[in-house]
Amino acid sequence: MPRILVPDPIHADGLALLRATPGFELDDGPLTPANRAERLAAADGMIVRGMRVDTALLEAAPRLRFVCRHGVGYDSVDVPALTARGVLLAVTPEANAASVAEHALMLMLATARQLVPFNAGVRRGEWRVPGASATFDLAGRTVLLIGFGRIGIRVARLCGAFGMRVLVHDPHARGSSIRAAGCEPMRDRDAALAAAEIVSLHCPSNEQTRRMVNADFLARMRQGAVLINTARSTLVDEAALESALRSGHIAAAALDVLQDEPMRDPVPLLALPNVLLTPHVAASTAQGLHRMGLASAENTIAFFTGRLDVEAMINPEALRRV
Secondary structure, eight states, X not given: OOEEEEOSOOOHHHHHHHHHSTTOEEEESOOOTTTHHHHHHTOSEEEESSOOBOHHHHHHOTTOOEEEESSSOOTTBOHHHHHHHTOEEEOOTTTTHXXXXXXXXXXXXXXXXXXXXXXXXXXTTOOOOOSSXXXXXXXXXXXXXXXXXXXXXXXXXXXXXXXXXXXXXXXXXXXXXXXXXXXXXXXXXXXXXXXXXXXXXXXXXXXXXXXOBSHHHHHHSOTTEEEEEXXXXXXXXXXXXXXXXXXXXXXXXXXXXXXXXXXXXXXXXGGOTTEEEOOXXXXXXXXXXXXXXXXXXXXXXXXXXXXXXXXXXXXGGGGGGO
């Protein structure tokens, strides 16, 4: 009987599904110094959110065969270490796509219409219609989506519904698929950066994309453009972004992710009035959390019953080591 450790909170329906499935034993609740060793040693599978899964954890969990990440990002998981131990990593690829896509569009709208400063002004008693405005319509604007996976495709649809011109840069996506979605494929990233008034990131964190948004990337963006990041914090060099924002070359940035999470000390970006930050909550709507909780439980049950969808697997090569 596989014992499933769930140390991070997930939706109650996901826990209920695991409890109700014959042949599974659920061990949920936070790990503490007093119970950590015993519970890890007994775990055959795990569902994790932000918890670090590394060599030290694997050494404490010799029975572990499966880890499911509640979401799609897995920066906190040492995938090569899992693969070397024959431990499969899975994610919940469809569960949060709609939630993150809506959040990305919300950040575009909030930035374009200066929602935060206007709200703050009204609370100070200011009420005026400016004769000249720095706000802008999304309709007619050019947006560049870097990444055209499940989330990027949904963002493209939303942007199209707002009347935006949508450019897509994704070396792994077929140009025909991008055109079929009503978007324009851009193989030349630099040309796309120069054309876009909004750049929105929707790609995974890997060797090719980490710190991709560096000083050179930002310099190639159009003067006065806006950067949106609802993907991974490791895509952006925050010091370079701060410099580009202070210089005015980049008009604004809206970010759902930061390099230091959870934020323990104020980061320099907080001092800038042209930065909008949310605390890594793009996926965490009530519906998104419900879908991710259920999908995590379903993936876990599917793995131990030999039915896990390959599209949810991150390191299928680990199965050959079992």
